[in-house]
Amino acid sequence: MKSAAFEYHRATSLSDAFDCMARYDGQALWLAGGQSLLAMMNLRLANPPALIDIRGIAGMSDIRQSGSIVRIGALCTHHQLLTSPVIQSAVPLLAQAVPHVAHLAIRNVGTIGGSLALADPAAEYPTVVQALQGTLIAQGPAGERRIPVDEYFVGLYQTALQPGELLIAIELPVAQAGQQFHFDELSRRRGDYGMVGLAAAGHLQAGACSGVRLSFLAVGDGPVLARQAMAALEGHPLDDATIRQAQQALVQDLQPAGDLQANAATKLHCARVLLGRALAAWRTAS
Ligand SMILES: Cc1cc2nc3c(=O)[nH]c(=O)nc-3n(C[C@H](O)[C@H](O)[C@H](O)COP(=O)(O)OP(=O)(O)OC[C@H]3O[C@@H](n4cnc5c(N)ncnc54)[C@H](O)[C@@H]3O)c2cc1C
Known part of the structure; x- marks a missing residue:
């Protein structure tokens, strides 16, 4: 089966992405790695009028440690997490979880943001973020908001993200001694x-x-x-x-x-x- 027809836009910046989303009244879907979304569209489980490709937005795939927090850009691929020395040393629980996510080909393109936005109950990252009491950083046209993990997962494949809102980063605490x-x-x-x-x-x-x-x-x-x-x-x-x-x-x-x-x-x-x-x-x- 193939997906229904849809329009495609490649966003060059956050403001470009939100301008584009506004043209579809928040009904378009963000495209990250496409490893779940494209399959869902081909099965006609998702029929968005348009996909807005966010992979060209700068600054959304960095992994940065600052003090006691590691901030992971939503566009970080599973492979980036697997090979990041910061993740290995500062967030060992995440480092232990990534090898369980899918296979090499999927890990090369699938993203942590896509996984946390999809909120599959069998996915690994939601449990890691919950165990570590992480914070999810969402952005909409009106600005940024921080969502504690205990308020983020609200039901089956449902999160606190509003239609048209973008998950831009995840913050996790640095592991402490002991x-x-x-x-x-x-x-x-x-x-x-x-x-x-x-x-x-x-x-x-x-x-x-x-x-x-x-x-x-x-x-x-x-x-x-x-x-x-x-x-x-x-x-x-x-x-x-x-x-x-x-x-x-x-x-x-x-x-x-x-x-x-x-x-x-x-x-x-x-x-x-x-x-x-x-x-x-x-x-x-x-
Ligand atoms: C064969 C196979 C096996 C897999 N096995 C596993 C597994 O064992 N464990 C696991 O966790 N996953 C698994 N996956 C899924 C994989 O990890 C995906 O990469 C992930 O679920 C979605 O990430 P993505 O970047 O591909 O997102 P997409 O497929 O591009 O998007 C998924 C959804 O999230 C939305 N979205 C994407 N990014 C954002 C964002 N930044 N902000 C807001 N919304 C966003 C999209 O609009 C879409 O609704 C598997 C996939 C396949 C095909």
């Missing part, structure tokens, strides 16, 4: 969307857990924060009993629907396995 990170997912084949995945961040001080954030993928409408499991860890030593309690608490946090990859019970089991592995790895490393 902080632990773990990303892992279970998928049928390497590069496939995960059956279940986990992004975890937290501190281990004097053997006790604090400030742990656990974000799961492919178990809900978006990234799911496992609040009860996080509470089961807070202030406790990372021993076998605590790990078991956190794993058991996941039944209150996750109510996955079965999908083509696995039924609900299998997903819950996989989530517990991933959490057990993450916490065991932290204990070994500490």
Whole structure:
């Protein structure tokens, strides 16, 4: 199948992009890597009157560390993230997640902004941004606004971005000394969307857990924060009993629907396995 007819514009700057979007009353779609959008159009799941290609806008694919924050331009490709020394050293959780995103050819063109704007519940980046309490920077014709991650994912493939608004960057905190990170997912084949995945961040001080954030993928409408499991860890030593309690608490946090990859019970089991592995790895490393 091929897409319905559409108009194509290549924006040269942000103001050019918004002028162009205004001509379509906010109904055109931004085109970044096209790795999800073009497939959706070919399947007639999306039928925009026009695509506005944003890849020519300068300054949207930088990765910059400034103080305790790393700012990642929305047009950064998965490959750029994978090969960035700043990401490797300052945002290790993201560095661990990128190799799980798709395959080489897709990683060369797909972007972090496209992934976070699409908000696929099985995507890796939403869980990383949620675990790290990142901030999403959106821009519209009226200016810029900062959206904390807890307000950004609002439903299945839905975000707080308004029609015609552009995600321009993501800010993530620089890893602190003593902080632990773990990303892992279970998928049928390497590069496939995960059956279940986990992004975890937290501190281990004097053997006790604090400030742990656990974000799961492919178990809900978006990234799911496992609040009860996080509470089961807070202030406790990372021993076998605590790990078991956190794993058991996941039944209150996750109510996955079965999908083509696995039924609900299998997903819950996989989530517990991933959490057990993450916490065991932290204990070994500490
Ligand atoms: C075979 C295959 C396997 C894949 N496996 C995975 C996987 O395992 N994990 C994973 O996470 N992804 C996977 N993907 C998706 C891939 O990561 C895409 O790159 C990503 O989801 C979308 O990024 P993009 O830059 O291609 O965005 P596009 O396809 O260009 O856009 C996606 C949507 O986001 C909007 N958009 C794009 N950029 C912006 C922006 N800056 N501001 C506002 N809206 C914007 C577009 O209008 C569109 O609605 C896979 C894709 C394929 C084809």
